[in-house]
């Protein structure tokens with residue numbers, strides 16, 4: 522993970538196109554960052570190299586594994602019928618129900634056969650450009666630590682349950698796996714254009730909080746939804762939030778909420794649709810047209826929107842998290 526807040530973690534989109542004003546770097550080794558590109562200062566722990574990878578996964582206690590098992594069991598009460606098919610299939614393909622925090626090496630072996638991805642351990646935060654570089658090489662950086670029982674219901678920083686349970690099953694889907702790699706490549710481009718915030722919004726509204734149409738319903742594919750029981754119900758069923766079909770130009774101008782349930786979710790038709798809307802377009806041109814800040818509030822419905830459900834926003838109008846408002 523990188524340091525764009527929980528969202529950071531995101532990334533985005535766009536491939537090498539013949540029209541690129543500046544070519545993509547060679548991602549085989551960590552590319553040099555131009556001196557005029559802003560990178561948030563993060564002090565690298567002395568035992569880590571330039572790749573910020575931990576030498577090995579944490580040795581978890583029995584209680585750590587118990588926390589994972591209890592989180593897993595709780596989500597399995599909620600996700601059938603609310604999580605997309607690719608996610609549920611990914612849980613099976615990776616045998617994540619066998620109990621205990623998964624071993625990254627074994628997960629990586631299984632992912633390698635399916636889509637060529639691996640899972641690598643990192644400290645809580647890593648720099649954005651390093652995070653993007655790992656994605657561009659089909660390595661998913663996952664946090665080592667797991668939440669405690671005291672923070673069982675809500676944590677600000679993603680832990681191994683969010684990262685592995687929420688994100689990794691989706692990497693078994695070939696199209697989604699390609700999207701994530703391209704997001705990493707696009708991250709470097711966004712940094713050169715100083716439009717990382719816009720790319721972060723795309724990550725937020727797809728990789729973290731994305732919904733997809735399936736069988737005449739909306740279901741979740743975003744890890745921020747899939748790793749928590751309240752948001753899984755809220756995103757898919759509640760009357761409060763807007764549900765709007767994804768429009769990349771609009772989403773990259775849209776603010777988002779980090780510390781509460783989302784006022785708006787964006788919906789894709791398919792992962793092929795997501796890929797086409799992002800990877801198959803000229804992000805150089807898009808970045809040049811984007812303002813440096815966000816244009817639209819996180820609850821706004823605007824005239825270009827293809828709206829599936831216009832939300833009541835009751836939950837947030839009543840005060841949201843900490844107010845006692847029900848997530849209806």
Ligand SMILES: [Fe+2]
Pocket residue numbers: 527530679683684688729744745
């Ligand atoms: Fe995440």
